[in-house]
Amino acid sequence: MIQSKQEKRFQALSHAVMIFICLMTLIPFIIMISSSFSEETEIIAKGYSVFPRGISLEAYRYIFENAAVVLRAYGVTIFVTISGTALSLVITNMFAYVLAQDKVFLVKPMMLLVVFAMLFNGGLVPTYYVYTQIFHVKDTLIALIFPGLLMNAFNLILVRNYFRTSIPPALIESATIDGCTKFMTYIKIVLPLSLPITATVGLLTGLAYWNDWQNGLYYMTGSKFHSIQQVLRLMVDNVSYLQQAGVTSESMQIPMTTIRMAIAVIAILPVLVIYPFFQKYFVKGITIGAVKE
Amino acid sequence: MTGKKKRKLRWKENIPFYLMALPGLAYLIINNYLPMFGLGMAFQNVNFRKGMFGGDFVGFSNFKFLFSTQEAFLMFRNTIGYNLVFLVVGPVTGITAAIFLNSIRQKYASRVYQTLVLLPHLISYVVISYLVYALLNADAGLVNRVITLCGGEPVRWYAEARYWPVILVLVNIWKGIGFSSIVYLSSIVGISQDYYEAASLDGATRWQQIRHITLPLLKPTVITMTILGLGSIFRSDFGLFYQVTLNQGALISTTQTLDTYVFRGLMELGNLGMSAAAGFFQSVVGFLTVITANAVIRKFSAENALY
Secondary structure (H helix, E strand, O other): OHHHHHHHHHHHHHHHHHHHHHHHHHHHHHHHHHHHOOOHHHHHHHOOOOOOOOOOOHHHHHHHHHOHHHHHHHHHHHHHHHHHHHHHHHHHHHHHHHHOOOOOOOHHHHHHHHHHHHHOOOOHHHHHHHHHHHOOOOOOOHHHHOOOOOOOHHHHHHHHHHHHHHOOHHHHHHHHHOOOOHHHHHHHHHHHHOHHHHHHHHHHHHHHHHHOOHHHHHHOOOOOOOOHHHHHHHHOOOOOHHHHOOOOOOOOOOOHHHHHHHHHHHHHHHHHHHHHHHHHHHHHHHHHHHHOO | OOHHHHHHHHHHHOHHHHHHHHHHHHHHHHHHHHHHHHHHHHHEEOOHHHOOOOOEEOOOHHHHHHHHOHHHHHHHHHHHHHHHHHHHHHHHHHHHHHHHHHHOOOHHHHHHHHHHHHHHHHOOHHHHHHHHHHHHOOOOOHHHHHHHHOOOOOOOHHHOHHHHHHHHHHHHHHHHHHHHHHHHHHHHHOOOHHHHHHHHHOOOOHHHHHHHHHHHHHHHHHHHHHHHHHHOOOOOOHHHHHHOOOOOHHHHHHHOOHHHHHHHHHHHOOOHHHHHHHHHHHHHHHHHHHHHHHHHHHHHOHHHOOO
16 A cells, blocks of 8 residues: 555644644744733743743732723623624524515615625725714714624625525415414524524624724723723733723732733633634634635 | 505515514614715815715815825835735635645544634734734844844834734734635535545545645635635725734834725824725725626626625
């Protein structure tokens, strides 16, 4: 067998390449995590490193004891993610179901509206105008939930295609014959059947809310509803942000370098914890999105 | 029953559908269609207090101003230049990873690799800017520590614009490789095993199989992705160019793109007219390029067209 020796070499090479890529992917995360557990003075003296420099929980202790700003921001992010995702799923799922009924009068023009909105947009200046001058969302929680994120046209079409291909029309028909109203049919029959696609879209939407920082950047001038991403953004090059926000109770030395990294770790923790279990759904979201219908 | 009556009845029957579509439609109108009416702001002396239509009409003078600046040249060069580089390195790195991922026999290992490479795709640019900062920070950054360890001079990365084309391309690869490898992997998995079996019976090596079967069969996917990419050549990833560079003014010559320009004009400089003009250009020309790209795709592989 000449093939098998060659095959073995190729297998080894494949593993080597993938291990290299994975290491490159992971090293920045490892630096972040290990420096959040390091001694502040060590980091300042010797720099960031892949391995923790001395072990210390000082940064995390400080955050939980003093940095009310961080905890509040975490709460804002959790609230926005949960309520935004829930609202988004309701709106998207209902609209997608209607868009799947292409024989119903006016549904085709609706679909056209959706597709056109995917291809053309007003741009940042008019969008900013509409949200700040007409709807006055500045410095409200609505600004973190509403603009841009509430309904994603790609997700909408994903769900619509699922309805068109995976829900047998006979099922709907028999429900109608049994006297079920359209809305009850949707709630009792369609909704349970759409659970798999709803899970995928829900994960993608939740992730988008969790990671969003641009709505905060555009629409938040005060610090009342800063999300965790925004606190991070303001802290990255501004060591005094936490002091400005009034967290320093005493004149104690704040371990800023490690705190920064600790907050970043806290910010990605839910993603890191949830992701491995739902990896399948994320991959599905990418492949059905890329292949389309 | 007359036809008219029948139609009226149907219309009534469908009212639940219209009610269900209402929230989505309302959102679409507020979030997408209302701003479109504001595109005319590009031709006004923009004044937010006077409203979307209230600013004095100034014709093309915003555009004239915009295109006469050195900044305009820089941002167009950067936007197009980065996009062209991304269009090459994206598929190259994605396909490489996909081919190796596909050939791994151990299912468990393959899944672990896939899980890990997709991780950066799930992280916000704010967190990515922290990761980059830990590497490039002038004093404590890992890269400078390694440079000094090797006897070199530390570099002030956030003050030297010339390094950023390389840095941003690397960050883009790092973030995108997981996503694109999964896209290409799903096309590779779709290739019939018969080809490979026939080839190996004829004594083709692994490399020959990749060169003569996998790569040619991936061509339609690559072409589609490339044309789609060309369609959005005037768009840029705001987070990459604004946040990963930490909004450093010293880096603007190599990091300013249309998106960062529009944002800075609107939020930081109060340069509303030129900002609106650049945004208008991006929306309209961007729309035309996407439409063209889609028409091209439709011509030779209709199933890959966007609509």
